[in-house]
Amino acid sequence: MLKIKNLSKRFGGIQAVTELDIDIKERQIFGLIGPNGAGKSTTLNMIDGSLFPTTGTIIFKEENITHQRPCSRAGKGIARVFQKDVLFSSFSARENIKLGLHLHSNLGLKEIFFPWSAISKKKDRILDEKAMEILKFVRLGEKADEMAINLPHGNQRALGLGIAMATGCDMLLLDEPLTGMNAQETDQMMEMITTLRDEKNLTIVIVEHNIKAVLGLCDQVVVLDFGKKIAQGDPDMVVEMPNVIEAWLGAEQDAV
Numbered sequence: 001m002l003k004i005k006n007l008s009k010r011f012g013g014i015q016a017v018t019e020l021d022i023d024i025k026e027r028q029i030f031g032l033i034g035p036n037g038a039g040k041s042t043t044l045n046m047i048d049g050s051l052f053p054t055t056g057t058i059i060f061k062e063e064n065i066t067h068q069r070p071c072s073r074a075g076k077g078i079a080r081v082f083q084k085d086v087l088f089s090s091f092s093a094r095e096n097i098k099l100g101l102h103l104h105s106n107l108g109l110k111e112i113f114f115p116w117s118a119i120s121k122k123k124d125r126i127l128d129e130k131a132m133e134i135l136k137f138v139r140l141g142e143k144a145d146e147m148a149i150n151l152p153h154g155n156q157r158a159l160g161l162g163i164a165m166a167t168g169c170d171m172l173l174l175d176e177p178l179t180g181m182n183a184q185e186t187d188q189m190m191e192m193i194t195t196l197r198d199e200k201n202l203t204i205v206i207v208e209h210n211i212k213a214v215l216g217l218c219d220q221v222v223v224l225d226f227g228k229k230i231a232q233g234d235p236d237m238v239v240e241m242p243n244v245i246e247a248w249l250g251a252e253q254d255a256v
């Protein structure tokens with residue numbers, strides 16, 4: 001589904017990603033792991049188009065998207081859930097989802113937020129039903145009309161996931177979705193991610209430091225260290241590799 005070939009990114013004197021090759025198959029939950037500053041977010045930024053690579057190629061569903069802008073990649077099915085919450089905080093959960101739906105509906109923004117002003121109340125009702133379906137999926141059915149800013153952290157992350165789903169994506173990019181979550185929120189988010197793959201057939205690329213989550217979720221992982229791939233494969237096997245233990249797990253343990 002996604003082929004990354006010889007991808008590199010340089011920021012001035014910093015070589016953030018070096019000659020990276022990654023091959024992600026449909027319906028995989030693919031983990032990108034490694035210590036702080038390893039180049040994980042930079043790689044996601046190059047996949048969603050918010051950064052262009054210095055060299056290399058990105059092929060999505062057999063199309064070369066290397067130089068396409070984020071909005072055209074989103075239109076082709078790549079959606080990003082950001083590390084920091086990016087929500088329209090004074091809009092309700094439902095309105096936030098409707099904004100995501102806007103990307104692949106034929107309604108204008110004005111019609112979504114002021115359905116009475118123009119045309120089709122019927123279209124708005126359909127959109128409302130779709131939004132509720134997504135909100136229930138991310139366990140926010142009861143909070144549809146609460147302002148995004150008033151939702152607890154875990155709910156805001158779930159809403160971010162809902163917005164990405166609403167765009168009709170088939171590949172979801174998640175940058176540290178579990179950061180700042182308590183144990184219960186973590187379990188719920190992990191379950192949601194698995195269900196997105198199992199029931200909605202999404203392919204998921206996830207950057208995560210939580211090793212339990214990586215082992216519990218991912219089918220395949222790539223380990224980055226100083227921008228280079230140092231290991232790849234089944235997560236159970238990869239976390240036993242001495243170079244991975246040294247680069248990643250050692251650093252994680254130091255941080256605890």
Ligand SMILES: Nc1ncnc2c1ncn2[C@@H]1O[C@H](COP(=O)(O)OP(=O)(O)OP(=O)(O)O)[C@@H](O)[C@H]1O
Pocket residue numbers: 011014015016034035036037038039040041042043
């Ligand atoms: N916009 C930028 N300008 C300059 N340097 C950058 C920029 N973005 C990232 N870098 C540098 O590139 C390297 C890789 O950063 P990146 O954010 O991709 O790491 P990461 O693996 O996501 O780390 P973390 O686990 O801390 O989120 C780091 O040295 C970082 O300081």
Ligand SMILES: [Mg+2]
Pocket residue numbers: 040041042175
């Ligand atoms: Mg990062």
